[in-house]
Amino acid sequence: MKFKKTDLNEVLKTLAREYTVFAPIVENEEKKFMPWAESKDVEMEGLNTIKPPKDVLFPNVEKMYRYKMGLEGFIEEIFPEDTKRILFGIRPCDMRSIDSMDKVFLTKEYVDSYYAKRRDDATIVAFGCTEAGRTCFCESMGLNPNDAPSADVMMNVSADGEDYVLEARTEKGEELVKKLEGLITDGGEAKKDTKCSLVINKAEDLDKKLAKMFEHPIWDKVTKGCIGCGTCTFVCPTCYCFDIDSENYGAEGCKYRCWDSCMFSDYTRLAGGANPRPTKKERLRNRYMHKLSYFNERYGETLCVGCGRCVEKCPAHLDISEFIEKASAAELGKEDK
């Protein structure tokens, strides 16, 4: 299936009649996922967005329940409504991040109701990259920049560059494609030859190796420049930690959750001031270990998808791809069992 590139706006307009369509839109010289409107400037190709689209499923701040204090109180759930939406044109790395989020929020005994509702209501159209940024290394992490296996619809530029080629992969995807009748024609050959700019040497069993490297001297070196700003966790498509807090208005109030960062010093601080991760060394070690080893152990896949965002944006030039290479090449000491 395919449609003409020049029909993109028509396609989005059709979909926007029934869904809120989040598309890569350029505003004030920055590309980000936001609700489409006819006046907006959509840019499918070019580099990925700086901010990942994760907030469509897991908002930066989300209200959880209202309450009233005192002797005649109440607790009233606030549940997301009207979340029928399409994520249009997310890249394979960001699709793979959503697979990881699904594991966190939908499995292991408890289902996170808020995430489940948004996820259920979302249809995802992934778009194969046509260009790789200078810090893109998803291929080294086992992904393919041209393909997102778990997307509802996979979309690529056609070989002749004139069309967008579609493949519906799930029921949700087929439903979406049906709505485009009249705009879509059969056939079309997808161009799938984009390569990552950054190729790194990652040991096959790095997750298991790292599990033995908790006390390795490598941590003293790689964590040196970090200033604990939390930028890396903010731009990471797979960082999902959240804080829970409340806001009061008189006797009533609202409990909400918001993104948090394991790079902040008070993240693990206990009453009385004790902190199991007192310095940036322990905090960065936890972040890297979580991405590359702990998550593998718990959920069976690595949590770094190689999108390169944290590498691009860290003000102190810390580089997880460089860490992966160093750790892959590191010698295990006697103590690293």
Add this chain to the structure above:
Amino acid sequence: MAIDHECSCSKNPLVPTLCKVIDVKQETPDVQTYTIQTVDGKKPFSPLPGQLAMISLLGVGEAMFSITAQGDDYIQSSIKRTGLLTEAFHEMQPGQQIGVRGPYGNHFPIDDFKGKDILFIGGGIGIAPVRSLIRYCLEHREDFGHLDILYGARSMNDICFKEDCLENWPKAPDTNVYITTDVPSEGWDGHVGFVPSYIEEVGFKPENKKVALCGPPIMITLSSASLLKMGFKKEDVITTLELRMKCGIGKCGRCNIGSKFVCLDGPVFSLAELDELPDEK
């Protein structure tokens, strides 16, 4: 298309149930025990020994506490005043409404304990989770062998659950109770000294015995060393961990040690299991 949910809960697990405090008991100068019911007079839920409740004082904050006891229509938690939130808890009067969610976490391995002698060791407020297990064992007395309870508090005034420690438990069948205080205090003619040395002094035998050990980290470290020295095996010493928590359901990422989340996979671990985890406790 619905997503495959692997779910053990019927409702939103992050929204608490509205409950009320029906009784407040001053245990020590800085510990109070709260008896808690839903607003319509029911038991909020039925926890297993060692499980946790996330209790929120609406408008102030929310934190995790051990459930120290339960009855047909209530649960109990004991809270030590240590900071802003717990300070506010201590202002509560009977009738105060609170939010409660849970029960969270794993529990003491009661099935492994069956048929065994049990040594309970508590330090300070750490006696709270141990008490839930002691109560369970006393309610199912015939399932367990000889019981030893060793509890250390700072001074006589700091002994929590005085009725249980000084009256009820010493009278329980085939049960010995050893209480010690860190420092001498007026009116206290019991043992004085720290928990680890008292453990060695009494000289408990490791044969056919399981240990439940809870208290401040330093006491757990030193008591574990004493027990291992006395021949107890790491598999037989069960303790609890305390890390900062937010969600209580293994989602928010807050309480991990390595790949484990203490709120979901813990808080109860054997010393052998702790050995497997990175040293970040």
